[in-house]
Amino acid sequence: MNHDVSTADRIRIVLVGTQHPGNIGSAARAIKTMGLDRLVLVAPQRYPHNEADMMAAGADDVLASAVCVDTLAEAVADCRLVLGCTARSRRVQLEELSPRVAAARACDMALAGGEVAVVFGRERTGLENEELQLCHAAVHIPANPDYSSLNLAAAVQVLSYELRMVLLAAGTAQAADGPAHEGGHPSDRPASHAQMEGLFAQLAQTLDDIDFHKGRAPASAMRKLRRLFLRSELGEREVRLLRGILADAQRMARLAAERQ
Missing domain, CATH: 1.10.8.590 (Helicase, Ruva Protein; domain 3)
Structure with a gap:
């Protein structure tokens, strides 16, 4: 496995409490187009579902390997970095990152051998306070303030694209610099x-x-x-x-x- 792929394998996309099964399929398609394939579903309201299969449109392998768990804590238990995608909020004080900065931080951690989770909340209500407390930082997509409603799969696509760009750059650097040291005692x-x-x-x-x-x-x-x-x-x-x-x-x- 080449370095770029092994790094991508350490990054998982986590969907929490997804209400519409079509969004799960669309999210699977979004991450596959950007070279990611790890999808974790936390207490989805309707899954498995034929609408998810239909909207995946060729990303059936991502859906087939998706992991379903009951809680976010379970989904990220082995992660070294957890980034929660959310609208700006004063409910929980977290460092706030742009998608580009978040992607760079996620890939740095993955390159160092750490597991990373990028977490997306419910379509209507997002992540709950207790779930945000499990995150190391918040990611905010700077959408048009006059019309900031962003579909779940579209948000997943934005973050997946930024991750893809950093992973490609890391692959280029790897070819020039040789293998990065991983592990340690x-x-x-x-x-x-x-x-x-x-x-x-x-x-x-x-x-x-x-x-x-x-x-x-x-x-x-x-x-x-x-x-x-x-x-x-x-x-x-x-x-x-x-x-x-x-x-x-x-x-x-x-x-x-x-x-x-």
């Missing part, structure tokens, strides 16, 4: 999405155990801490170290409670 690997979510869950519980919030709502603090740690791009070994510290803090909190 297992303990130096970047932490997966599931490992980071495990860290966040333990961190939230630890903050409760030590009464860090002191009656204040914990959501704001956790949002800030999530952004802090996600920006740090922790490795597996660093996550294990932090979880060990948290485990000790939880143990000391239990001992202190028992003495009271």
